[in-house]
Amino acid sequence: MFIDWLKVSQEYDFDLPIISDTSFLAVDTFTNELLSTSFRPVTHEGSYSSTIKIRISGRRITVDGNPSRINRHDNLWGFETIEQCITVYNDLLAEYGLPAFTRCTRTEIRQGQSGAKTSHIWADGCTIHRIDLTTNIAVGEGNELPYLRGLATQRIGHSIGFLYRNGRTVDWTTSGNGKGARLQYRKAYDKAFEILHKHMPKVKKAFGENSPEFKYAQDIYNYALETGIVRFEQELKSEFLSRERLCFWGLFDEGEYLTLHKEFLGVDERLKVTKMDMASIAQQLLLENIVDTPRAANVTASYAHLWMHGQEIVCSQRSFETHAARLNRIGINIRNSCDLTTFSTVFIREMREINPIKGIAPPTWYKRPNHLQRVAA
Numbered sequence: 345m346f347i348d349w350l351k352v353s354q355e356y357d358f359d360l361p362i363i364s365d366t367s368f369l370a371v372d373t374f375t376n377e378l379l380s381t382s383f384r385p386v387t388h389e390g391s392y393s394s395t396i397k398i399r400i401s402g403r404r405i406t407v408d409g410n411p412s413r414i415n416r417h418d419n420l421w422g423f424e425t426i427e428q429c430i431t432v433y434n435d436l437l438a439e440y441g442l443p444a445f446t447r448c449t450r451t452e453i454r455q456g457q458s459g460a461k462t463s464h465i466w467a468d469g470c471t472i473h474r475i476d477l478t479t480n481i482a483v484g485e486g487n488e489l490p491y492l493r494g495l496a497t498q499r500i501g502h503s504i505g506f507l508y509r510n511g512r513t514v515d516w517t518t519s520g521n522g523k524g525a526r527l528q529y530r531k532a533y534d535k536a537f538e539i540l541h542k543h544m545p546k547v548k549k550a551f552g553e554n555s556p557e558f559k560y561a562q563d564i565y566n567y568a569l570e571t572g573i574v575r576f577e578q579e580l581k582s583e584f585l586s587r588e589r590l591c592f593w594g595l596f597d598e599g600e601y602l603t604l605h606k607e608f609l610g611v612d613e614r615l616k617v618t619k620m621d622m623a624s625i626a627q628q629l630l631l632e633n634i635v636d637t638p639r640a641a642n643v644t645a646s647y648a649h650l651w652m653h654g655q656e657i658v659c660s661q662r663s664f665e666t667h668a669a670r671l672n673r674i675g676i677n678i679r680n681s682c683d684l685t686t687f688s689t690v691f692i693r694e695m696r697e698i699n700p701i702k703g704i705a706p707p708t709w710y711k712r713p714n715h716l717q718r719v720a721a
Contacts, residue, residue, distance in 0.1 A: 345605050345703065346412065346422040348577060349476035350429045352593070353406040354445050354469060360400050363440045388414075388436055396436060405442060407433045408474075417547055417557060418564055420480070420535070420573075421706045426593055430470065445470040447594025465586075470593040473582040477605045480535065482701040484572040488512075488534045491574060491612075491700070495532055498611050499677060503530070512537045516611075527584035530608055535575040536568035560711070567707060574700075578608050609702055625649075625676070634670050644670045651678040 364383035371378055385399040385408075394416060396409035411429040412422020414436075423429050434444040448469030483491045489511050496507035496514045503516035503525075515531035544561050551557040567573075580601075585591040590600060625648050626641035635641045647667040650657050657664060657678070668678050 345477055345479050345602055346424045347426070347429055347475060348412060348419065348422060348478040349410050349474060349579070350426070350433075350472070351406070351408040351474040352430070352433070352445060352470050352472050353404055354471065355402075355404045355466070356443060358403065360403055360405065360443075361441050363398070363400065363442070386440070388439075396433075398436070398440065398442075400442075405437070405445075406473075407436070407445075417550075418539075418543060418561065420564055420568070421710065422478070426472070426475075426598060430593070445593075448592040449594065451592060451595070467592045467595075472585055472591045472593055475580050475585070475601070477578045477580070477601055477608075479576045479605065479609060479703055481532075481574045481576060481609075482571045482704045483574055485570050487572050488536070488574055491572075492532060492534065494675075495612060497675065497677065499680075500530060500608065500611055503528075504680065525579075525581075527581055527587075529579040529581070530577070532574055532576045535573040536565055538575075539565045539568055563709070571704070573704075576609055578605055580604070612700060625671075625674070628674050629670060632674060634673050643667070647671065647678060648676050651676075651682050654682065 362383065363386050366384040368382045368384070369378060370380040370382075383400055385397045385406075388396045388398060394410075394414045396407060396411075396414055399406040399408070410419060410422075411432040413419040414432060423432070430445050437444055446469045448467045448471075451465050451467045454464055454466045492511060492514050493507060496505040498505050500516045502518050504518070505514055505516055507514050513531060513533040515525075515529065517525045517529070539561070544558070544565060547555075547558050547561040580590070582591070588600075590596050625645040626638065629635045629641040629644055630638065635644060644667045647657060647659075647664075648671055659667075671678055
């Protein structure tokens with residue numbers, strides 16, 4: 345697991361220098377009294393079209409971006425700890441004469457201004473507002489699309505899988521249509537496809553088709569294609585981080601991030617059915633010890649058969665829930681409508697048709713950037 349995006353802030357007990365060349369003034373139109381001043385964020389541009397945003401608001405500094413991407417033209421692998429990311433951010437802040445982010449040692453509840461009833465938790469260090477956790481999974485060349493179709497049939501809690509029209513991306517939201525992720529946004533996508541259509545054109549335009557940079561981009565694409573990399577990304581949003589008390593750097597165990605991410609990576613563990621016919625479903629129910637008799641297996645398989653063909657399932661609610669729970673344990677969710685354009689019949693791991701390797705290491709020729717080597721040292 346590595347970090348693909350990080351938004352953090354810290355409030356200081358002294359005035360900060362102005363680094364923006366544009367300010368916005370809030371003025372009382374009746375008294376002409378100056379109410380507040382805000383400054384446009386500074387976009388720090390590194391090499392290879394990488395950017396980080398730095399905003400100063402009063403005595404607060406906010407940095408928003410991808411620390412694994414700065415001064416790099418690829419981020420197939422990135423930083424694995426918050427400390428590594430913060431070290432990169434602190435180097436940038438030093439360039440602008442700004443103080444560094446520090447770990448929190450304490451928090452306290454503070455009331456809003458002017459007697460407001462609202463309150464907020466103040467920390468004496470760095471607060472995390474967004475963090476994206478990422479893992480590359482190798483499924484083998486040519487297996488990316490069937491694997492993603494299989495993932496699209498699975499739920500994560502109350503979130504429903506949604507397969508994009510091109511079949512290259514799956515995400516999970518409560519609405520099931522790619523929208524409405526308030527606390528956590530999770531997705532998986534074909535990394536080689538993303539490199540080919542987004543990354544390589546930028547490198548070609550910036551450096552030319554015959555440049556070493558473009559040749560290296562081609563090598564990265566070929567590696568992702570031949571390995572069959574599917575990238576899992578999980579965005580933890582500010583509300584979720586605050587609710588779970590995972591926002592105050594230094595006051596929580598970062599292993600909790602890994603635990604959350606492993607739960608996400610386990611979404612493929614129930615994809616076990618080889619062929620979606622009644623016989624194989626019934627057999628799988630028996631092999632998994634979900635039912636005790638062939639008769640019970642065949643009855644439950646018949647419900648899946650009706651669901652697959654869009655026919656109405658007529659039974660009591662209790663009976664429906666019983667069979668739905670059985671089928672759900674082998675990756676068939678008859679509570680959702682069956683979309684045969686996204687439904688997958690692949691085996692994952694257990695039947696060895698697709699054997700996803702999670703958390704693969706970069707190849708020996710992969711270039712670790714200078715700042716990554718220094719931080720990791």
